[in-house]
Amino acid sequence: MQIFIDSADVKELKAVAETGLVDGVTTNPSLVAKAGGDFFETLRQICAAVPGPVSAEVVAQDTETMLAEGRKLRTVADNIVVKVPLTPAGLRACKTLEQEGHPCNVTLCFSAAQALLAAKAGATFISPFLGRLDDNGQDGMGLIREIRAIYDNYDFQTQILAASIRTANHVRDAAIAGADCATIPPAVFRSLYKHVLTDTGLDAFLKDWKATGQTIL
Numbered sequence: 338m339q340i341f342i343d344s345a346d347v348k349e350l351k352a353v354a355e356t357g358l359v360d361g362v363t364t365n366p367s368l369v370a371k372a373g374g375d376f377f378e379t380l381r382q383i384c385a386a387v388p389g390p391v392s393a394e395v396v397a398q399d400t401e402t403m404l405a406e407g408r409k410l411r412t413v414a415d416n417i418v419v420k421v422p423l424t425p426a427g428l429r430a431c432k433t434l435e436q437e438g439h440p441c442n443v444t445l446c447f448s449a450a451q452a453l454l455a456a457k458a459g460a461t462f463i464s465p466f467l468g469r470l471d472d473n474g475q476d477g478m479g480l481i482r483e484i485r486a487i488y489d490n491y492d493f494q495t496q497i498l499a500a501s502i503r504t505a506n507h508v509r510d511a512a513i514a515g516a517d518c519a520t521i522p523p524a525v526f527r528s529l530y531k532h533v534l535t536d537t538g539l540d541a542f543l544k545d546w547k548a549t550g551q552t553i554l
């Protein structure tokens with residue numbers, strides 16, 4: 338499963354990218370507003386820091402303006418992916434942009450039927466929002482399983498990008514359910530390393546090694 342980081346904070350993204358485990362980045366208008374700074378300059382810095390796909394979202398509501406925004410976003414760097422909302426206008430823009438060779442990430446997906454339409458539009462990525470479904474009393478992970486089954490039934494190549502991830506268990510369960518990618522907030526990414534038995538086990542190994550009085554180098 339590819340690991341993307343869900344953030345527009347350049348400093349934080351550079352730090353996480355240094356782990357060598359990051360395959361891409363997703364941003365959205367709320368994350369851009371939270372990070373502050375010039376949108377295009379932020380995207381340039383993120384694309385330079387992370388070699389994989391970097392999703393940047395259009396904000397127009399009509400297809401023609403989405404197309405213009407998407408084409409402009411794609412001039413920033415080769416690894417930009419145009420994020421479009423799961424609306425009729427968004428899927429029309431997706432289909433045209435994909436036909437022009439511009440990869441798209443269809444966002445704000447909350448049902449398997451919506452994901453089917455995004456695949457029919459030729460989307461490179463579909464972003465089902467797990468956490469927001471869970472917050473709404475629905476089964477976010479069940480949606481990933483449904484989309485996986487539908488895409489496998491018809492051999493759709495659209496990649497399932499599990500989004501709105503809240504916990505390390507979300508990451509684990511999305512991987513078990515067959516998501517192709519998960520976009521993870523930086524704090525949740527850092528939590529993936531953690532287990533109390535790793536910490537206590539390492540402490541014990543180091544204490545016992547010190548008692549031998551030996552060195553490796």
Ligand code: G3P
Nearest residue numbers: 343365468469500501502
């Ligand atoms: O970027 C899309 C998605 O990951 C947003 O997550 O936490 O705002 O529901 P969240």
